[in-house]
Amino acid sequence: MEYRIRGWEPAALFRFFEDISAIPRGSGNEKAASDFVLNFARSRGLEAWQDASGNVVVRKDGSPGAEGCPPVILQGHLDMVCETRAGVAHDFRAQGLDLVVEDGALRANGTTLGADDGAAVAMMLAVLDAPDLVHPPLECVFTTGEEIGLLGAQGLDMSRLRGRTLINLDSEEEGLAIVSSAGGMRFTLSRPAAWEQASGTALGVSVSGLRGGHSGGDIDRERGNAIKLMARLLRRLLREPEARLADFTGGGKDNAIPRECAATLVYPDEAAARRAQEAVRTLAGDMAEALRPTEPGFACATALEPAEAVPVLSREIARAMADAAFLAPNGVRQRNPQKENFVVASLNLGIVSTTPEACSLVFLPRSSVETFQEETAELLTLLGETFGFSVEVSGRYPGWAYAERSPIRELFQAVYREQTGRELRAEAFHAGLECGLFVQGLPGLDAISVGPDIRDIHTPDERMPLDSFARCYALVTAVLARLAGGQ
Ligand SMILES: [Zn+2]
Structure with a gap:
């Protein structure tokens, strides 16, 4: 495969985004992307399973010295919204995306980019793949059908998850953390x-x-x-x-x-x-x-x-x-x-x-x-x-109530402040997020939702600045290092 994003680090993060962009993964058509993640995990000897909804969960042990830390769930959805610019012929069931780097941002030629939520998928694959990151035991959850009613998360057997801290990677603004979502x-x-x-x-x-x-x-x-x-x-x-x-x-x-x-x-x-x-x-x-x-x-x-x-x-x-x-x-x-x-x-x-x-x-x-x-x-x-x-x-579907005290929110705020000198805003999202289902299914769960800047999501103008993507990954991995007891 000839990669189009060049000169960005870590290179694996951007390569994984390109890899999954080559696989059709509109909502309801996630089987190939789901299999890709499963095979990725098996080829690296990671414990993984796929369920009837096509959700995939991949486990990775904590890095040396952090094996006994409380496990952390990373989560995002495999599916994407399929929108095509007028006059463009694109078969979302068969064709991958035609990625274009322009003015420091990534977009797809004539279609949605699927950075919502391909950004999460690539970040999780990069974390699972990296040999040198410091992190607690991880459970990476790749869900399906999010855009058509949170279907994968509705069908997921939460009882198999051990983590009680959730980092959802489905937000679309850098510098903003979502800390509550609405049920409907x-x-x-x-x-x-x-x-x-x-x-x-x-x-x-x-x-x-x-x-x-x-x-x-x-x-x-x-x-x-x-x-x-x-x-x-x-x-x-x-x-x-x-x-x-x-x-x-x-x-x-x-x-x-x-x-x-x-x-x-x-x-x-x-x-x-x-x-x-x-x-x-x-x-x-x-x-x-x-x-x-x-x-x-x-x-x-x-x-x-x-x-x-x-x-x-x-x-x-x-x-x-x-x-x-x-x-x-x-x-x-x-x-x-x-x-x-x-x-x-x-x-x-x-x-x-x-x-x-x-x-x-x-x-x-x-x-x-x-x-x-x-x-x-x-x-x-x-x-x-x-x-x-x-x-x-x-x-x-259930809501996610704002928690007065949230250690994961406080940690993200502290790390963001150190990295940027600015304050991480915390807002409620008055619509549905998969977090609501995880909070309902895992009593005591401490959750947060973050993500890179993604503009004009769900439209053919969808684009993601590459620097924002890199910074989001740096923020998440720094938080994981702290959760593993590192600095
Ligand atoms: Zn999304």
Whole structure:
């Protein structure tokens, strides 16, 4: 193999990154990469196993003199997000990446780079391969399917792990340590639709122009939720018994703050529809005024058209949908006031829909603290019961609560200070990380998540500065040396 990264030390770290980049490893297609790691370990006489999910665990004894130190888990995921630039043909199932070094950074020609989380894989292989590092006994855990629901970590038999210190290598900013992550679940309220027919004039109402964003990372930015705003308009309109609801649709993903929502109401005659249209304009005008500082693009449009035998929801279900959406809590629910930008619990009403079969509301509650998740689930269950909805919970994964005392965090902070003269920032990540599953599976686990700078992850612009990668490896190996009792 002809290597393209030259002049960087330790050379093995960069070579391993190139080796794994040559192996297709999109999520769900990690077998070859998993086998590569297993063979790597066996050829070096290291104890290793692969499980049914394709996870691989490799053990390495402590360096001389450190054999009896407490074992440490290093961890990262084998899989990567496969995105291709428009016009580029790349078969992620068969082809390796075409790496390019440019301006001191590594990228892939026309595709994602997979430094998320190939950087971790290369670091672990380099540590396992190095004959001269000082380190405690190591358990290197290579997981699969992280990007599609933490699948490998969900399937991993944690009982075989001895370490109670975890260094997760799946963060994407140098100088930042993640010290907490949120658990999540998809929470759906639904009830069978009951349709009747109505004729007269239809009033279409749409809310748009909102900024949206990720329901974890952007939840504390006071962004407007199109479904919540529409619910307020509908509450106003459904006060009039002649208003019949034909449609209430908004949002597309539970993990995105909904930017758009639409509704259609049917009135017995045009005069009634025009009165309703006026009421919407007045209320939407007030809302636009109030939202100007945070949502300057907010727009509410209305349109009238004749309606002939249009299916409309029963009055009771229409009220239930509007009332439940209106009452539903939404946004940040709990912060840690001692920390900046530290959201502990939140909730996003992400999707509303009225199909011929069912009416539903889909939420994504997040929290690093399990009891807050339970509280939110209880609240949403009560909301559902109050308005006759059934409740379904799926895709649940645990959070990783912030630990007031964490020896591994303190050690990373001390070593980072010595190496750079700066302070290592510690932040909570308000979305899912595999750490949550390890913390749940290994009681008493002390965990941290670090990584090199990786820009524009999950896009074809993904790139990793090579100097940052080298420094991250130096930080992790220096920490391992301290854990082995060295200086
Ligand atoms: Zn990742």
